[in-house]
Amino acid sequence: MKEEGNSKMEKIVSLCKRRGFVFQGSEIYGGLKGTWDHGPLGVALNNNIKREWWKLFVDSREDMYGLDAAIIMNAKTWDVSGHTGSGFCDPLVEDSETGERFRADHLLKDHGIDAEGMLLEEIDGIIAEKGIKSPKGNTLSPARQFNLMFESRIGATAGDEGKVYLRPETAQGIFVNFKNVVDAMSPKMPFGIAQIGKAFRNEIAPREFLFRVREFEQMEIEYFVKEEHWEEEYEKLRKDIQVWHKHLGLRDENIREYEVPDNDLAHYSKRTIDFEYNYPGKGFDELAGFAYRTDHDLKSHMEASGVSQEYIEPDGSRYIPHVLEPSFGIGRAITAVLCEAYTEDEMGGDTRTYLKLPAHLAPYRAAVSPLLKNKPQLVEKAREVFTMLKKEFGNIAWDDNGNVGKRYRRQDEIGTPACIVIDFDTLGDEKPEHKDTVTVRDRDTGEQERFKIEDLVAKLSE
Ligand code: GAP
Numbered sequence: 001m002k003e004e005g006n007s008k009m010e011k012i013v014s015l016c017k018r019r020g021f022v023f024q025g026s027e028i029y030g031g032l033k034g035t036w037d038h039g040p041l042g043v044a045l046n047n048n049i050k051r052e053w054w055k056l057f058v059d060s061r062e063d064m065y066g067l068d069a070a071i072i073m074n075a076k077t078w079d080v081s082g083h084t085g086s087g088f089c090d091p092l093v094e095d096s097e098t099g100e101r102f103r104a105d106h107l108l109k110d111h112g113i114d115a116e117g118m119l120l121e122e123i124d125g126i127i128a129e130k131g132i133k134s135p136k137g138n139t140l141s142p143a144r145q146f147n148l149m150f151e152s153r154i155g156a157t158a159g160d161e162g163k164v165y166l167r168p169e170t171a172q173g174i175f176v177n178f179k180n181v182v183d184a185m186s187p188k189m190p191f192g193i194a195q196i197g198k199a200f201r202n203e204i205a206p207r208e209f210l211f212r213v214r215e216f217e218q219m220e221i222e223y224f225v226k227e228e229h230w231e232e233e234y235e236k237l238r239k240d241i242q243v244w245h246k247h248l249g250l251r252d253e254n255i256r257e258y259e260v261p262d263n264d265l266a267h268y269s270k271r272t273i274d275f276e277y278n279y280p281g282k283g284f285d286e287l288a289g290f291a292y293r294t295d296h297d298l299k300s301h302m303e304a305s306g307v308s309q310e311y312i313e314p315d316g317s318r319y320i321p322h323v324l325e326p327s328f329g330i331g332r333a334i335t336a337v338l339c340e341a342y343t344e345d346e347m348g349g350d351t352r353t354y355l356k357l358p359a360h361l362a363p364y365r366a367a368v369s370p371l372l373k374n375k376p377q378l379v380e381k382a383r384e385v386f387t388m389l390k391k392e393f394g395n396i397a398w399d400d401n402g403n404v405g406k407r408y409r410r411q412d413e414i415g416t417p418a419c420i421v422i423d424f425d426t427l428g429d430e431k432p433e434h435k436d437t438v439t440v441r442d443r444d445t446g447e448q449e450r451f452k453i454e455d456l457v458a459k460l461s462e
Pocket residue numbers: 168169170171201203210211212213214216218220286287288289325327328329330331332
């Protein structure tokens with residue numbers, strides 16, 4: 001089962017490269033570990049996910065406000081949030097011969113030992129007791145804490161004064177703007193601030209395609225509530241997250257909600273549910289997180305900055321709101337969507353591979369082709385249909401390479417839900433009753449139906 005899953009994952013990674021979804025970062029220079037580039041179809045899928053998320057969590061609601069904060073923030077932010085401390089570190093060990101670095105908890109996990117919440121000395125003790133070696137068979141250095149934030153310098157300042165970090169989560173951009181949004185928008189409690197943007201973590205061991213990378217995108221919401229209402233609002237948002245995962249086309253049996261135990265909670269959290277996806281070859285692992293962050297962040301920022309982070313109710317009562325945080329990584333969403341959509345079946349006596357993507361996520365809504373590309377009348381009519389649909393939907397492909405069968409397979413492989421072919425009947429030469437109709441071929445069933453050109457927009461909007 002695991003081998004089958006691994007091979008499915010390998011096929012997906014290979015399809016992603018071959019068909020322009022995801023490329024290795026800086027590939028011509030041998031790559032850069034933990035970085036990936038989105039190709040033309042990957043950008044489309046990524047943008048579709050972000051647009052749908054924004055529609056569901058922001059545009060369709062009255063209680064959500066958007067934000068786009070700077071990636072580089074005043075370094076004090078990260079002292080106050082606790083990220084410069086041990087709370088945002090992973091335990092690191094080195095191969096004593098090669099100097100290669102590994103996450104100690106991952107090495108222990110490979111030996112069936114859960115190192116969550118262990119002190120460094122405990123990890124060292126287990127490594128010694130069990131004789132755990134590096135993957136190359138060499139001894140390991142004592143474990144030490146490794147902070148995951150990328151450091152940089154701002155301007156021409158030398159020394160620690162100019163030290164800045166690339167943000168490891170988009171959340172803090174929201175917290176430091178809490179007061180600005182309240183003053184500008186006068187939101188009523190409870191309300192949320194949503195942000196989509198890049199985050200950076202200097203992961204010791206980036207791995208498993210887009211699952212653990214060093215540069216990634218997050219879609220996060222900080223939802224502000226009165227302390228006494230947090231549990232009831234938590235349940236409501238939990239349902240919204242379930243709706244989102246359905247909207248991504250992820251089947252219920254492939255999603256699991258994992259209640260994170262107390263000893264494994266992030267330094268800011270009192271309760272967290274990880275929404276896990278059943279990745280092929282790997283099993284259930286984190287897709288998104290949903291934390292109750294209490295008033296930890298706003299309170300800490302208020303104390304450190306001296307700027308009040310209190311919310312004032314119309315009756316004059318004031319308090320620091322508590323926070324619920326649904327946090328989604330787009331790379332993991334893309335991986336789950338592709339795993340769910342990847343399908344192999346038999347069609348016309350051949351094995352075919354196709355992506356059964358929901359139409360609202362597919363890079364192209366439809367592809368338009370003339371039956372033959374050397375017949376000017378067919379090409380002209382097909383161009384007319386293409387231009388009409390492109391104006392309406394934007395993401396319409398023109399495909400006149402090879403024969404129609406090959407075009408269908410190519411479009412199936414990238415998840416295009418419908419292929420529209422303009423043939424001689426469209427011109428009305430032989431069957432006048434078919435004039436101005438086209439064939440629409442369904443990706444999943446391979447069935448073809450004739451539709452009037454004037455009905456195409458409605459058909460594709462269904
Ligand atoms: N603001 C809370 C926060 O950042 P997190 O659980 O550390 O919480 C939230 O991250 C989500 O971001 C994860 O569920 C995952 O989808 C994504 N994520 C985190 N680290 C990642 C990495 N190194 N590579 C890819 N995605 C990552």
